[in-house]
Amino acid sequence: MVRLGSGAVGERNSLRRRGINLGRRVIGLDTPPAEDSIANLHSDEVEVPGLDRRETVQFGRIRMLGATGTVLMAISALGVGAQPVHQNPVSGVRVVGLFARMPTSMLATSMIGTVAVVLAWLLLGRFVVSGSSGAPAQRISRSQLARTLLLWITPLIIAPPMFSNDVYSYLAQSEIAHRGLDPYVVGPATGLGLDNVLTNNVPNIWRETPAPYGPLFLWIGRGIAAITGDNILLGVWAHRLLELGGMALIVWALPRLARRCGVAPVSALWLGAANPLVLFHLVAGVHNDTLMLGLMLVGLEYCLRALPTGVGVERDSPPSLDRRAWALLGFGAVLITLAAMVKAPAIIALGFVGMVLARQWGRRIGSVIRAAIVLGVIAALTTLLICWGSGLGFGWIYTLGTANAVHSWLSLPTALSIITGFGGVLLGLGDHTNALLSLTRPLAMAAAAFLSLRMLVATWTGRLHPIGALGLSVGAIVLLSSVVQPWYLLWAIVPLAAWATKPTFRGPVVTFSVAVGVLEMPRGAEFTVFQIVEAASSVVVVSVLFIALTRNALPWGIRRAACSTIPKVLRADAE
Numbered sequence: 298m299v300r301l302g303s304g305a306v307g308e309r310n311s312l313r314r315r316g317i318n319l320g321r322r323v324i325g326l327d328t329p330p331a332e333d334s335i336a337n338l339h340s341d342e343v344e345v346p347g348l349d350r351r352e353t354v355q356f357g358r359i360r361m362l363g364a365t366g367t368v369l370m371a372i373s374a375l376g377v378g379a380q381p382v383h384q385n386p387v388s389g390v391r392v393v394g395l396f397a398r399m400p401t402s403m404l405a406t407s408m409i410g411t412v413a414v415v416l417a418w419l420l421l422g423r424f425v426v427s428g429s430s431g432a433p434a435q436r437i438s439r440s441q442l443a444r445t446l447l448l449w450i451t452p453l454i455i456a457p458p459m460f461s462n463d464v465y466s467y468l469a470q471s472e473i474a475h476r477g478l479d480p481y482v483v484g485p486a487t488g489l490g491l492d493n494v495l496t497n498n499v500p501n502i503w504r505e506t507p508a509p510y511g512p513l514f515l516w517i518g519r520g521i522a523a524i525t526g527d528n529i530l531l532g533v534w535a536h537r538l539l540e541l542g543g544m545a546l547i548v549w550a551l552p553r554l555a556r557r558c559g560v561a562p563v564s565a566l567w568l569g570a571a572n573p574l575v576l577f578h579l580v581a582g583v584h585n586d587t588l589m590l591g592l593m594l595v596g597l598e599y600c601l602r603a604l605p606t607g608v609g610v611e612r613d614s615p616p617s618l619d620r621r622a623w624a625l626l627g628f629g630a631v632l633i634t635l636a637a638m639v640k641a642p643a644i645i646a647l648g649f650v651g652m653v654l655a656r657q658w659g660r661r662i663g664s665v666i667r668a669a670i671v672l673g674v675i676a677a678l679t680t681l682l683i684c685w686g687s688g689l690g691f692g693w694i695y696t697l698g699t700a701n702a703v704h705s706w707l708s709l710p711t712a713l714s715i716i717t718g719f720g721g722v723l724l725g726l727g728d729h730t731n732a733l734l735s736l737t738r739p740l741a742m743a744a745a746a747f748l749s750l751r752m753l754v755a756t757w758t759g760r761l762h763p764i765g766a767l768g769l770s771v772g773a774i775v776l777l778s779s780v781v782q783p784w785y786l787l788w789a790i791v792p793l794a795a796w797a798t799k800p801t802f803r804g805p806v807v808t809f810s811v812a813v814g815v816l817e818m819p820r821g822a823e824f825t826v827f828q829i830v831e832a833a834s835s836v837v838v839v840s841v842l843f844i845a846l847t848r849n850a851l852p853w854g855i856r857r858a859a860c861s862t863i864p865k866v867l868r869a870d871a872e
Contacts (some may be wrong), residue, residue: 335761335769338797342561345436348424355852356437359420362851363449366413369406370581370819371456376403378457379582379820381465381498384529400824405832407459407819409839414449415573415814416840419807421445423852425567426803439552439563446548446571453581454537459819461582465498468532470508471518474689480508480515481692494527507696513638514585516687537583544570544580546591547791550598555795557601558762568803569794573814578784586784589639590791593646596632597764597792599625600650604657618657626654630672634679641697642788645749645770647672649763652756660757698779707781710737734779741777748773768793783813 348356374380377400424437458464469485472495478488485496486504496504508515517539525531551569552562569575579587603618603625618626630650636643651668658664684690714733752766761769772789775781790806797803818824824832844853 335755335765338765338799338802342559342564342798348437352424352852355850356421356424356441358847358851359417360445360448362420363414363417363445364452366410366415366417367449367452367576369410369413370459371452373403373407373410373819374456374459374581376400377407377819378459379462379464380457381529381533383494383497386530401828401831404819404824404828405835408815408832408836411573411577411814411817412836412840414576415811417449418567418571418573419811420851420853421571422567422807425561425564426798436561436563439566442563442566442571443548446566449571450544450576450580453576454541456581458533458583459581460577460817461584461820462498462500464533464536464583465495465529466500466503466508467510467514467518467536467583467585468522468529469493469495469499470510471515471522471532472527473508474515474519475522479689479692481689481696482507494529498529508693509696509698510585511638511640511683511693512687512689513635513683514588514640515689516683519687533583536585537580540579540583540585540587543585543587543589543591544575546595547587550591550594551791551795553598554594554601554764554792558764558796560795560798564798565795568806569791572787572790572794572810574784574787574790574810577814577817579787582784584784585639586787589636589643590788592632592636592639593643594792596629596634596636597646597650597767599629599632601629601653601763603629604650604653626650627675630675631679634676635683637676638680638683641693642771642774644676645774646767647676648749648753649756649767649770652753653763656757656759665757707776707783707786708779709776710734710741711779711781713737738779745774745777762796764792765796768796783817 376398421437421442425442453459466485469489470480473480473483473485473488476488480488484503484505484507485493485499489496491497491504518536521532521535521539525535548566548570551565555562555565575587578584603622630647633643633646633650636646651665651672654668654671655664658667711734714737717733749770752761752770755761756763756766768789768791771792772786775785775788778785786809790810793802793806818829847853
């Protein structure tokens with residue numbers, strides 16, 4: 298029997314310690330705060346004075362610019378929106394029905410409206426967030442921004458859907474559930490028949506596919522179907538009211554979460570709620586992501602109310618939660634689980650709540666396990682109640698990958714596979730796109746899981762606020778998933794708006810929001826290249842003329858730091 302010498306044993310122990318230290322460093326347990334570059338996306342914002350008389354006049358003009366843009370979008374939606382194939386309320390109607398016969402003009406009107414809204418949003422940002430010089434903005438009040446948002450979305454509420462036909466899939470899947478069939482097994486074509494009026498409005502690619510949404514959403518949809526029947530107009534409005542409820546939850550929760558993170562509530566609302574992607578895709582597009590985000594954010598707010606000292610605060614001894622704290626924590630966890638019963642990705646928020654709770658009880662593995670058990674029981678009971686109460690069961694678990702049939706360029710693994718496959722065709726090696734997808738997608742999901750683990754650990758160790766860590770984790774999951782629609786990125790942008798304040802984050806988000814808002818077609822009609830070029834040309838001409846005519850009436854120029862008294866005001870407030 299060979300015995301190792303003391304030197305060999307010492308070397309083996311040294312290697313073992315190095316391996317353990319490396320592993321801890323990789324998952325973020327021993328990362329020094331100074332080396333955590335992600336934390337640098339956040340800095341506290343200070344309160345600043347409101348608008349002066351001249352800026353108030355400019356603010357009123359900006360509000361009217363955005364409202365004019367949404368009115369133009371609503372009018373154009375009568376001709377080029379995602380209108381139903383059957384039961385179109387304006388088809389054949391005098392005057393109003395004329396819009397459908399002027400596709401190029403209506404496309405130009407829609408594009409001018411979207412550009413007007415985007416410009417109004419950018420101008421509004423000059424009164425909300427700091428400029429490039431670092432000077433604080435003259436911030437409008439939260440009530441002013443909320444009223445502006447309501448003014449802008451009102452025309453989109455009464456207009457036909459735009460940018461997406463998903464609401465017609467909602468109606469068909471809800472009717473399947475209302476008929477007592479399983480929407481997680483049969484699609485609209487099988488469940489309702491190809492001659493059904495609801496089926497005919499569903500895009501061809503989704504007519505044979507089962508529902509990918511959670512049982513809570515389809516349970517609510519079944520109630521809507523019971524009331525509206527096959528009346529498409531009433532069904533669309535009912536779903537739009539449901540999404541407006543989700544929008545109200547976002548507007549309620551976002552400023553409260555921002556204040557917890559030391560961020561000005563109005564800047565969070567500007568980036569997270571008044572964002573053109575929210576207006577165009579969640580409000581005008583009638584997507585159920587609004588309800589998911591609203592429930593998730595409100596749930597987070599109530600959970601953090603129960604754990605005020607668990608965010609970035611060290612405790613010598615684990616504190617006990619009183620009855621009120623347990624009630625708030627349980628209520629918030631239930632709301633987050635309900636959000637996951639609309640769309641499953643929301644459940645990840647519960648993991649970050651668990652890390653805050655574990656930190657509250659002390660930085661030990663046993664605290665993490667205990668928090669996981671507590672929140673897991675709440676989530677499991679809520680899920681069982683929804684699945685049993687709705688009668689829809691657990692079929693939704695097997696349809697979560699339904700959207701994978703679509704190849705999305707915004708998905709990093711999908712884009713990489715498509716580009717590489719195209720390169721193979723050019724080189725004469727054949728198209729290996731599908732084979733590459735089977736490789737890149739699992740690797741991307743593994744990378745997303747690792748990044749999420751890092752964010753969970755960062756929350757547990759107190760390096761990152763749970764709101765910021767959640768947004769970064771969801772952003773990684775979205776970008777590395779198989780399918781990415783533009784509005785999916787709102788799952789990360791909306792919570793991050795309450796935490797990330799640096800231009801490193803806001804700059805790319807604003808650029809992406811503007812680019813998608815301007816380039817996205819209103820759907821509902823196919824356009825030729827010449828129609829798009831003609832419409833885009835008219836948009837350029839109108840935009841240039843408008844900016845030239847309003848160069849003195851609106852704050853188009855570079856904002857200068859003229860508020861030398863602001864530091865004195867802040868010091869006086871601090872004293």
